[in-house]
Amino acid sequence: MMKGSCYKALAVSMLAASLLLSPFSSLVGSGAAAAASSTAKKEDIQLWIDGEAVSLSGPIVKENGVALAPMADLLNSLDVAYVLESKTNTIIIRDGSTTLTMAIGKKEAIVNGKTLALEASAALYNKLPYIPVRFVAEQLDAAVEWDAAAPKIHVKSWLYQEYELYTEAMEEGTSKAKLTATDIVDLYDRSVVMISTNRALGSGIVIGEDLVLTNYHVMEDATSATVQSIYEDEYAVKGVVATDKDADLAIIRTEEPLELEPIELSYGYQARKGDRVYAIGSPLGIQNTVSTGLISNLGYDGDMSYIQTNAQTDHGSSGGALFNEYGELIGIIYAGIDGSYADLNFAISAFQAAMLYDTVTPDMVRKAAFLTPSLPDTLVGAPLEDIRKLMEKEFGSVQTLEGVASFTNWEARRDAEGWLMLTANIDPLYYLYYGEATAGELRLWAVNLAMELNRMLPDDHIQVVISFERDYEFRPRDLKASEVTSLGDGRWRVRYPVINMQLKNQLYMETRF
Numbered sequence: 001m002m003k004g005s006c007y008k009a010l011a012v013s014m015l016a017a018s019l020l021l022s023p024f025s026s027l028v029g030s031g032a033a034a035a036a037s038s039t040a041k042k043e044d045i046q047l048w049i050d051g052e053a054v055s056l057s058g059p060i061v062k063e064n065g066v067a068l069a070p071m072a073d074l075l076n077s078l079d080v081a082y083v084l085e086s087k088t089n090t091i092i093i094r095d096g097s098t099t100l101t102m103a104i105g106k107k108e109a110i111v112n113g114k115t116l117a118l119e120a121s122a123a124l125y126n127k128l129p130y131i132p133v134r135f136v137a138e139q140l141d142a143a144v145e146w147d148a149a150a151p152k153i154h155v156k157s158w159l160y161q162e163y164e165l166y167t168e169a170m171e172e173g174t175s176k177a178k179l180t181a182t183d184i185v186d187l188y189d190r191s192v193v194m195i196s197t198n199r200a201l202g203s204g205i206v207i208g209e210d211l212v213l214t215n216y217h218v219m220e221d222a223t224s225a226t227v228q229s230i231y232e233d234e235y236a237v238k239g240v241v242a243t244d245k246d247a248d249l250a251i252i253r254t255e256e257p258l259e260l261e262p263i264e265l266s267y268g269y270q271a272r273k274g275d276r277v278y279a280i281g282s283p284l285g286i287q288n289t290v291s292t293g294l295i296s297n298l299g300y301d302g303d304m305s306y307i308q309t310n311a312q313t314d315h316g317s318s319g320g321a322l323f324n325e326y327g328e329l330i331g332i333i334y335a336g337i338d339g340s341y342a343d344l345n346f347a348i349s350a351f352q353a354a355m356l357y358d359t360v361t362p363d364m365v366r367k368a369a370f371l372t373p374s375l376p377d378t379l380v381g382a383p384l385e386d387i388r389k390l391m392e393k394e395f396g397s398v399q400t401l402e403g404v405a406s407f408t409n410w411e412a413r414r415d416a417e418g419w420l421m422l423t424a425n426i427d428p429l430y431y432l433y434y435g436e437a438t439a440g441e442l443r444l445w446a447v448n449l450a451m452e453l454n455r456m457l458p459d460d461h462i463q464v465v466i467s468f469e470r471d472y473e474f475r476p477r478d479l480k481a482s483e484v485t486s487l488g489d490g491r492w493r494v495r496y497p498v499i500n501m502q503l504k505n506q507l508y509m510e511t512r513f
Contacts, residue, residue, distance in 0.1 A: 042125075046152040047133070049077035050160040058128045060153070066120035067153055068130040075131075078157055080140060084129055091122055091131065095140050097302040097404055104129065111139055141303060158300050176326040184278045184323050185290055191263045192321050193229055194282040195237075195252075197222035203281040203320035205332065206260045207251070211365070213265075213353055214319030215334050216243050216250045221373045227254055230288050239368035242360050247304045247352045248334050251360060253368040263321065265354040269328040271307055273298055279311040279345075281320020281333055289317075293343065305352060307331045310343035322347040337401065338440070379456040388412040391422055398445040402434035405442065407466060419461045422453075426498055428470040435498065439513035442499070446511075450503050458505075466499040468512075 045060035046053060047069055054077050061068045075082045075093065082093045089104035102109040107118045122131045133153055134144045141158040156164070179187075191206045195214055202218035204227060212227055219225070225237035235254040243250045275295045283289050293311030300306070309322065313336050322331035331347025374394055379387055392410045407424040415421050426435075435442070446464070453462050475484060475492045483496040500510045 043151070046150055047073065048152055048154045049074075050155070050157055058125060058130070060133075061123075061125055061130055063120035063123065063132075066135075067133045068120060068123065069133045069153075071122070071129040071131045074133060074136065074155070078137070078140060078142065078155070091129065093136065093140075096300070097399075098140060100136065100139050102131070109135070109139075141300065162298070162300075162305075178325040179327050181278055181290060181292055184327060185280070187327055188263060188321065188323065189280065189288055189290075190230055191261050192280045192288055193227045193258075193260070194285070194287045194316075195225060195227055195319060197225040197237075201282070201285055201316045202318040203316065203333070204252070205263050205319070205321050205329070206258055207262050207265055207353075207357060209257050209262070210238075210254045211241065211262075211360075212252050212254065212258075213332065213357075214250055214252060215332065216245050216248045217334075218319050219243075219250045219252060219371060221371070221375065223370055223373070225252070225370075227252075227258070228287070229258070229260060239370050241364050241368045242356055243371070244352065244356045246302065247348055247356070249332065249348060249353055249356050251356060253365055263329050265350060265357050266328065267351045267354050269330050269350060270324055270326060271295060271298065271330045271349070276325050277307075277309050277311055277330065278323045278325075279309070279313055279317070279320060279333060279347075280323075281313060281317035283312075283314030283317045285316050293345075296342075296344075305349035306334075307347045307349055309345050309347060311345060312343055313345045317345075375452055376456065380459075384412040384414070387420075387422070391424070395445075395449055398441070400434070400438040400441045402438050403430065405430050405434070405438065405445075417461075419463055420457065422462065422464045423467065424465075425467050425469045428468055431468050431498060435513045439511065442513070443509070443511060446499050446501050446509060447507070450501055450507050450509075454503055454505065461504045462502070464499065464501040465497050467495055467497050469493065469495040 042059045042061050045067065047056060047060060048054065054073050056070060056073050058070045071082065071084065071091065080093060080095045082091065084091050091102050091104070093100040098112060100109060100111050102118070102122050104122050104124060107121045109116050109118055118132060118135060120132050122129060124130070133155065137144050137155045143156045143161060145154045145156070147154060193204045193206060193212060195202045195204045195212070195218055197219065199220075199222050200218050202214055204212040204214040207213045219240055227235045227237060235256055235258060238253045238255045241251045241253050273295050277293060277295055279291045279293070280288055291312040293309050295307055296310050297308035298306075299308070307322065307330060311322065313320065313333050317333045317336070320333040321329055322333055324330045329350045331350055332353055333345065333347045336345040375390070379390070388410050391412065395407065396410070397404050397406045406427040408427070410422070410424045413421050446466075449464065453464075470493070471487065472492050472494060473490060476494055479494065479496070483494060485493045485495070487493055496512065497510075498512045502508045
């Protein structure tokens with residue numbers, strides 16, 4: 001999570017290195033077999049990426065009106081990691097938290113596990129792999145513009161779009177007066193509230209007569225909540241009006257009007273690396289604590305634009321406000337890294353909240369209701385297959401500061417002693433590259449899983465084993481004999497537990513990171 005262009009450069013080199021370790025056999029070569037459609041038309045169309053013309057290794061091709069470009073030309077220009085596996089003619093594209101898979105000649109793609117239909121499939125032309133420009137670019141958060149007069153396809157990466165907005169803001173300049181911390185507090189302290197739910201504690205920003213903006217994770221699984229102002233007035237929450245789960249945002253409605261001044265949500269504000277900012281929230285339940293710091297960084301995590309700041313926050317600050325020196329709301333606090341000396345804290349860019357607010361209708365406000373809990377109240381008596389499916393759906397992945405860690409091949413069974421045994425495998429590449437760096441986050445995921453399992457199955461002895469499993473074409477050394485198994489033909493399988501968790505009211509856990 002939270003990676004910008006530096007992450008993309010790293011991902012390219014790491015994916016290239018992984019070819020030595022992964023089952024990908026090789027890049028496509030002359031032996032690849034895939035027929036290009038006879039309906040395809042080659043046209044003299046230019047491809048521009050981020051304001052520069054791309055020197056194409058083959059002409060743009062149109063298939064059913066859809067423009068296809070040489071895969072390497074498009075993806076290299078966008079600084080994206082990719083592989084084409086020659087045996088299956090499968091293209092795998094990875095960029096930050098996005099994984100896109102498509103096969104030559106097949107009119108569908110899989111994006112982060114979701115299958116999407118394609119108007120035109122990837123294809124081979126003169127032994128070069130071609131991919132649909134608009135579909136692939138937009139899945140990578142790039143904008144695509146068609147200039148019929150040129151003719152030209154202009155693709156703008158998310159980073160280039162940010163650069164354009166930044167340049168525009170700098171050209172416009174600002175004549176606004178800078179405010180002090182006291183000025184910020186005088187203006188907005190009463191408009192930031194504390195939110196208490198039956199599952200969590202957080203903060204919120206008043207944005208309407210009875211509307212409060214907060215984080216999705218503050219309201220997730222909540223069945224009741226209250227909003228408390230600095231005047232110690234409490235307002236019952238009627239429910240959730242709108243959400244953007246990917247951006248971790250939610251708008252909630254109170255039962256009664258708040259009688260508090262709303263804070264304006266805007267698309268136009270100044271947020272530059274190095275600028276001073278002010279945070280107001282309720283860390284550890286200490287209501288409306290104000291802190292100050294700098295914008296340490298700006299970036300994107302998938303579709304979410306974020307602001308990194310060293311303004312101090314803590315648990316309970318989630319949903320609080322981040323202001324710039326001009327009194328503009330620039331972010332909604334949503335995360336921080338515990339135990340870091342660098343004060344690594346993060347806020348969702350305010351324009352994403354403005355986008356969510358623009359979707360709200362009177363009918364949505366009227367129908368405000370709490371979100372459907374993602375987990376049941378109990379699993380007592382549930383079939384093992386239902387438990388397995390629940391683990392796969394609700395605990396199949398965890399978002400970390402280094403991306404998404406996936407857990408696959410879930411199994412559920414009872415052993416001879418009656419213990420409920422839950423097993424899964426961690427994404428081996430993620431574990432090799434990021435396991436140690438995110439050990440704390442993975443342990444927290446495991447502890448949360450243990451708490452939920454104990455809640456749903458309070459009388460059960462439960463063991464959860466998450467394993468690393470990977471096949472190699474050589475025998476790795478310095479491992480226990482039980483951790484390396486011969487598969488024949490010079491191939492070996494390495495498997496060992498990285499999380500071994502056992503519980504029955506108390507928790508025991510071993511980890512290997």
